[in-house]
Amino acid sequence: MAITLPPGLNQQTLPKDAAQSGLTRSRAGGRILRSATAGALAVWFVLPLVPLGLWVFADRWSYPAPLPQDWGLQNVDSALSRGAATAFAGSLGLGLVVSAVATPLGVLAARSLAFHPSRWSAPVSALLFAPLALPAFVAVFGLNVLLVRLQVPSYAGVVLVLTVYALPYTTYVMRLAYAAHDIGFDEEACTLGATQGQVFLRVQFPLIAPALARAAFLAFLVGWSDYLVTLLIGGGSLVTVPLLVASAASGAGNDGIVAVLSVMALVPPLGLLLGLTGRRRRGGWS
Amino acid sequence: MLYSVSGGYAKVPLAFDQDAFDRLSPALLNELEDLKPSLWRQGSTYPKSSGELDALYAGGQVDSTMTYGPATLTKLVADGTYPATTKVLTLDEGTVGNASFLAIPSTSGQRSGAMVVANIALSEEQQATKADPRIWGQFPVLDSDALSPEGRALFEQLPTSPVVPGYEVLSKNANPELAAEWVPALDEAWRRQILAGG
Amino acid sequence: MPAAEVLTARTRPRPRTAAGHGTKARVQGLLLAVPAVLLVAFVVVGGSAMVAAQSLGLMPLVGRPELSTAAYTAHGGDLLVGVGLSLAIAGASTVLACLIGFAAALIMMQGRWCGKLVAAMSSLSIPVPHIVGAATAGLLLADSGLLARVFGAAERWPDVVGGQWWLAVIFEYAWKESAFVGLVVAGTLATRSVDYEETAALLGAGRLGRLRHVLLPLSLPALIISGTIAFIYSFGSYEVAWLLGRPYPEPLPVMALRLYNSVTLTARPEAAAVAVVTAVVSLGAALVALACLRKIPLWR
Numbered sequence: 112m113a114i115t116l117p118p119g120l121n122q123q124t125l126p127k128d129a130a131q132s133g134l135t136r137s138r139a140g141g142r143i144l145r146s147a148t149a150g151a152l153a154v155w156f157v158l159p160l161v162p163l164g165l166w167v168f169a170d171r172w173s174y175p176a177p178l179p180q181d182w183g184l185q186n187v188d189s190a191l192s193r194g195a196a197t198a199f200a201g202s203l204g205l206g207l208v209v210s211a212v213a214t215p216l217g218v219l220a221a222r223s224l225a226f227h228p229s230r231w232s233a234p235v236s237a238l239l240f241a242p243l244a245l246p247a248f249v250a251v252f253g254l255n256v257l258l259v260r261l262q263v264p265s266y267a268g269v270v271l272v273l274t275v276y277a278l279p280y281t282t283y284v285m286r287l288a289y290a291a292h293d294i295g296f297d298e299e300a301c302t303l304g305a306t307q308g309q310v311f312l313r314v315q316f317p318l319i320a321p322a323l324a325r326a327a328f329l330a331f332l333v334g335w336s337d338y339l340v341t342l343l344i345g346g347g348s349l350v351t352v353p354l355l356v357a358s359a360a361s362g363a364g365n366d367g368i369v370a371v372l373s374v375m376a377l378v379p380p381l382g383l384l385l386g387l388t389g390r391r392r393r394g395g396w397s
Numbered sequence: 398m399l400y401s402v403s404g405g406y407a408k409v410p411l412a413f414d415q416d417a418f419d420r421l422s423p424a425l426l427n428e429l430e431d432l433k434p435s436l437w438r439q440g441s442t443y444p445k446s447s448g449e450l451d452a453l454y455a456g457g458q459v460d461s462t463m464t465y466g467p468a469t470l471t472k473l474v475a476d477g478t479y480p481a482t483t484k485v486l487t488l489d490e491g492t493v494g495n496a497s498f499l500a501i502p503s504t505s506g507q508r509s510g511a512m513v514v515a516n517i518a519l520s521e522e523q524q525a526t527k528a529d530p531r532i533w534g535q536f537p538v539l540d541s542d543a544l545s546p547e548g549r550a551l552f553e554q555l556p557t558s559p560v561v562p563g564y565e566v567l568s569k570n571a572n573p574e575l576a577a578e579w580v581p582a583l584d585e586a587w588r589r590q591i592l593a594g595g
Numbered sequence: 596m597p598a599a600e601v602l603t604a605r606t607r608p609r610p611r612t613a614a615g616h617g618t619k620a621r622v623q624g625l626l627l628a629v630p631a632v633l634l635v636a637f638v639v640v641g642g643s644a645m646v647a648a649q650s651l652g653l654m655p656l657v658g659r660p661e662l663s664t665a666a667y668t669a670h671g672g673d674l675l676v677g678v679g680l681s682l683a684i685a686g687a688s689t690v691l692a693c694l695i696g697f698a699a700a701l702i703m704m705q706g707r708w709c710g711k712l713v714a715a716m717s718s719l720s721i722p723v724p725h726i727v728g729a730a731t732a733g734l735l736l737a738d739s740g741l742l743a744r745v746f747g748a749a750e751r752w753p754d755v756v757g758g759q760w761w762l763a764v765i766f767e768y769a770w771k772e773s774a775f776v777g778l779v780v781a782g783t784l785a786t787r788s789v790d791y792e793e794t795a796a797l798l799g800a801g802r803l804g805r806l807r808h809v810l811l812p813l814s815l816p817a818l819i820i821s822g823t824i825a826f827i828y829s830f831g832s833y834e835v836a837w838l839l840g841r842p843y844p845e846p847l848p849v850m851a852l853r854l855y856n857s858v859t860l861t862a863r864p865e866a867a868a869v870a871v872v873t874a875v876v877s878l879g880a881a882l883v884a885l886a887c888l889r890k891i892p893l894w895r
Contacts, residue, residue, distance in 0.1 A: 141802065149702050149709035155695065156716035159770055160723075162734035162741045171477040174457045177744045180477065220631040227624020235628050241639045243824055244881035246831020248848055249870040250638050252855060253645030256654065275638040278631055336724030338834050343855075353726045360730040360838060363451030363462075364478030369734070373727040380722030442757060442841040456739025581859050592843045593673075 166370030186367035190375075193355060193368060199375055202335055202351040205269065206379075209334030213274045214327045217281025218319075224282070225289035236286075240279045247276060251343045258344065268344040273337055277330035284329065288322030328383055335380060352376045399425045399575075399583070401490055406572040413578035422586055429591050443592060455479055461486065465495075467567060468534030471558040485561055487569070494571030496538045521548030529555055536564050643874060649867035656860050666864035667872075673850065674872060681846040682876070684761050685830035688768035693822045695769065696776025697814060701806075703781040714781070717774035725771065729838040732756075732767040736839075756839050763839040772825035776818065783817040784810065815891055823884035827877045847873045 166172070167186060169179035220239060224232055242250075251272060258268040296318065300310045338353040356372045359365040400406040402424040410417050433440025437459050444450040447463065454462035455478050464470070473479040499518060501511045517523060521544060524537040537552070544552070557563070648654050652663040667674070699717055703710045720728070735741050736755040743752040756763040791809045800808065829835075833848040840849065847869055854866035 145702060145705065145709055148698060149713050152695070152699050152702060152713045153716045155770070156713075156720055156774060159728065159731050159735055159767075160719065163731050165741070166734060173477040173480065174455065174739045175744050175747070175749065177747070216631040216634070220628040223624050223627035227621060227627070229621055229625060231625055235632055238632060238635055238639070239628075242635065244827055244878050245639055245643065246827070246848065246870075246873055246877055248831065248833055248851060249646055249874045250642030252851070252867055252870045253642035253647075253649070254638060256649070257641060257645055271634065272638055275635050278635055282631065332722060336722070336726075338724065338726045339832075353724050356724075356726050356730055357834060357838070360726075360733065361446060362448040363455045364473050364476070366734060369730045373730060376724055376727050377722060381719070384718065384722060438754065441759070442843070444757075445837075445842045453738075456737065458738050577858075581857070588843070 163370045163373050166367050167374055169367055169370075172366070186371045190368045190371040193359070194350060195352075195355065195372060195375060198350045198352045198355045198372075201349055202353070202376070203379065205273070205337075205341070205349070205351060206331040206333075206335035208270050209273045209277055210327045210330040212270060213277035213281045213330040213333070214323065216274070217278055217326055217330070218285050218323070220278070220282045221285030221289055224286055225292075226294070236282075239282050242276050243279050247272070247337075248339055248343070250275075251340055255344060265345050265348050269341055269349060270334075272340050272344060273334050274330075276337075276340075277333040280329040280333070281326040284322050284326040285319070288319050292318055324387055328380075328387060331383070332380055336376075398428065400493075400572055402428050405490070409575065411573060412576045413582065415582075418579075418582050422583070425583075426586060426590050429587070430594070433591075440591075466535060467561050468528070468530045468536065468558070470560050471530045471534070474560050483560060485567070487562070487566060489570075491570030491572045492567075493574055494568055495574045497535065521545065521551060525551035525555065528552065530558065531556075536568070646867050646870050646874070649864055650871045652864055656863055666868035669861075669865050669868075670850075673844065674869060676844045677847045677850050677869070678872060678876065680761075680844050681830050681848075681873070684764055684768070684836065684846060685826050688765045688772065688829050689822050689826040691765065691769035692772035692776050692825050693818055695773035696778075696821070697780055697818065699773065699777035700780035700784060700814065701810065703777065704784045714778075717777050720771055720774045721778070723771065725767070725832060726834045726838070728767050728771050729835040732763055732770070732835075733839055736763045736766065757841040759841075761836070761840055764836050767835050767839060768825070768829040772821075772829065775825060776821045779821040780814045780817045783814060787813055812891075816888060819884055819887055819891075823881060827880055830880070831873055831877055847876075 165179060168182050168184070170183035170185045171181035172179040220235070224236055254268070254272065258265075258271075263271070292315075296314050297310050300314045305313065336353060337351075338357060341349055341351050342354060342357075352372055352375055356369060356376065359369045359372060399421060400409055403409050403421050409421060437444070437453060444453055450459065450462045451464070453459045455473075457480070467485055470479065470483060470485065474481060474483050499511075499515045501508060501515075505511055519539070521539065524539050525548070527533050527535050528537045539548075541549070541552070561567075645654070650666050652666065653660045655661075699713050703714045703717075723731075733740065733756055737743070738752050738754075738756065740756070743749070746752075753762075754760075755766075791813065792805055795805050795809045831848055833852055836846045836849050837852070840846065845853065851866050851869035851873065854862040854869065857866075
């Protein structure tokens with residue numbers, strides 16, 4: 112699953128004044144070209160979200176009217192009566208559980224890779240990144256039989272597969288954080304008489320907290336945005352927002368409901384993202 | 398359509414058999430082939446599902462759609478999804494009709510419980526609720542002559558629709574439905590010859 | 596993924612290992628990775644093995660297991676067409692995503708309001724689930740979608756959704772993945788390009804020269820990594836092609852899911868065969884990308 116964070120979150124350092132250097136400053140023609148490109152790119156990224164904004168408030172929008180004929184909030188009621196609230200809770204729960212499992216496992220694996228290099232490190236990291244090269248539906252086709260025979264509850268099955276698809280991201284983010292982590296701090300704290308618990312709480316945790324937040328967010332996104340794994344392994348017992356979107360989008364007359372559900376699918380991760388970037392800006396964690 | 402090209406539903410055995418399929422399907426497929434120029438995008442492609450066909454109808458891309466739940470049309474026309482000029486078309490030859498049913502698996506461990514549920518689903522109250530277009534809008538399976546007076550009152554309270562004719566009109570000359578084994582065979586033949594045939 | 600930091604991580608000195616080098620410490624270190632490794636091995640190795648077994652007729656739903664390749668030849672022509680179609684869709688959307696994403700990264704890197712605007716807009720699309728992206732792309736691009744309505748195009752609107760060229764599907768992937776590629780590449784450039792650019796400018800390199808000899812080579816590893824992830828994702832993903840595509844010919848995941856859900860009992864091995872083919876091509880793409888990375892001096 113291709114997901115990432117904006118550079119503000121990924122980078123330890125941002126070149127605030129990259130363009131300010133006199134050597135690379137552009138001339139007027141270049142500036143106009145750049146503004147035009149920036150405008151075009153902004154439209155490219157935002158345009159697909161525009162229909163959502165209109166349809167959410169469209170109580171009546173028959174073809175071929177270019178704009179909604181009646182505005183209102185009926186779609187919200189319709190979405191709620193389709194079980195939007197339950198699905199929202201289902202999605203939130205799934206995202207949080209996947210995040211709660213995949214983040215600590217990623218931390219452990221990353222610690223092993225970063226601080227205990229051995230001849231096993233290469234195959235271990237190859238295996239941990241393998242999910243990126245294996246389409247999820249392939250694994251699900253195979254596992255479904257296995258999980259049924261082993262009588263694994265479907266919820267556990269969904270969490271298992273999604274955790275595995277989140278692990279490359281959490282491991283990777285934590286591996287980078289540990290690569291930049293100076294173990295000297297730990298040793299110094301030990302020398303000064305800190306216990307292991309104190310070292311973890313007062314030294315290690317503050318140092319890796321931003322990375323931990325990024326890893327947890329990425330894992331949350333994997334659970335939050337999944338459709339196929341939830342559908343095939345969950346077998347309908349677990350209803351999430353993407354499942355409702357799919358069922359509404361394949362019928363007629365549901366465009367407004369699709370829009371409400373889509374906005375529901377967007378708000379929590381965007382809120383988390385803003386929370387993460389905001390904290391960083393204020394320097395809370397760094 | 399198979400009924401129509403075969404000369405009526407009486408000519409098609411309800412249970413699937415390969416000989417009947419081989420004998421009857423060519424006429425059907427030819428008819429579908431001939432229809433292509435009149436279809437959406439000249440039959441170069443097809444909607445994947447009836448939901449998609451409905452969406453095309455709502456978007457003014459096709460002039461008709463089909464449904465197993467005509468009672469839902471009232472709401473779709475009222476909220477402006479379907480055009481106000483939408484009319485239900487009943488064919489002289491009749492249309493396929495069926496009743497939803499509940500089944501109990503032979504391996505079920507809760508046979509009597511399932512029967513109780515089935516009885517509730519068949520009750521006058523549940524059938525009347527199901528027939529309400531504001532709830533679901535599916536026609537009842539109960540014989541109207543056998544209803545109790547209270548039950549009859551429940552059904553009489555249901556609103557009539559400006560779009561959908563009554564059950565008597567729609568169910569007139571209803572054709573029986575083929576056995577499920579016909580579906581994959583017809584599906585595959587359609588996929589191979591009509592859909593992939595370009 | 597922030598592949599950007601692969602490079603920066605490599606240039607930093609390796610951290611000293613905390614726990615000496617005794618065998619016990621080494622085993623303990625290895626044990627830390629065991630939970631993650633077990634889960635991944637179960638899903639990846641177990642899942643692939645079971646799929647392969649199903650496709651070869653070793654796990655039929657009914658009847659005796661029997662080794663056979665019948666599932667692979669049952670839809671011979673359609674399977675090959677599916678490979679071609681999936682490659683074309685994934686290829687076209689990845690190329691677009693890389694071009695647009697690279698342009699976006701260059702703008703983001705410049706900072707100022709242009710860069711901030713593009714960075715903010717592209718991060719908007721990051722948390723959008725693909726199924727939502729597909730639904731909203733449909734609302735925008737369908738024959739009766741927003742654009743067709745606004746332009747009053749009616750009959751003249753091209754077949755974007757469900758059309759011959761799969762344009763809506765390619766658009767959705769290109770849209771989502773261009774933001775991904777853009778942010779990853781911007782991440783790489785942000786940490787490394789300033790000094791190089793200034794040096795090049797000092798030595799008299801023009802804008803195009805700087806782009807070609809400095810920015811492009813610096814971004815190449817990140818471009819390859821993010822492009823490959825985007826390619827494999829769009830090659831093996833179902834919902835977008837299902838919602839915005841046409842029913843024939845079918846991309847591999849759509850074909851696999853249709854067979855998987857078919858009521859015909861023999862269709863399961865055929866679905867598994869399509870899955871195996873998808874997995875083999877995806878793995879091939881990953882290996883090609885790794886081989887390319889190894890050839891790049893910056894990567895080593």
